[in-house]
Amino acid sequence: MGIPSEMRDFWANGRRTNPFPIASPAEERRIQAARNCTQEGVRAGAKAAAIACVASAVPTLAACRMVPWAKANLNYTAQALIISAASIAAYFITADKTILECARRNTQYDRTT
Secondary structure, three states, X not given: OOOOHHHHHHXXXXXXXXXXXXXXXXXXXXXXXXXXXXXXXXXXXXXXXHHHHHXXXXXXXXXXXXXXXXXXXXXXXXXXXXXXXXXXXXXXXXXXXXXXXXXXXXHHHHHHO
C-alpha cells in the first residue's frame, strides 16, 4: 500500500524540471531584469564593502597602536571582527538597497509599457 509508481515518478521528476519549459517574452524580460538587478546589487555591495573595510581598518589599527585601552584589550581577533563586521554590514545593506531600487525601477517601467 503505497504511492503508485506513475504518481511517484511524476512527483519525483516534476520537482526537478520546469512545468512550463517555454516562457513568454515578457516573462523572459522579467527574468533577465531580475538577474541584472542581482548583479548590480552584488557589484554595489562589493564596492561598499571594500570602502568600509578601509574606512574601519585604518582607525582600528591606529587605535590599537596609540590608545592604551585598545592596545591592552583588543587582540588580533577583535580587530579582525571589528573590520569584518563593518564590511559585511556595508555589503548587505548596500546590496539590499540596490536590488530593491532596481526592482522598483523595473516595476515602474512595466507599468508604463
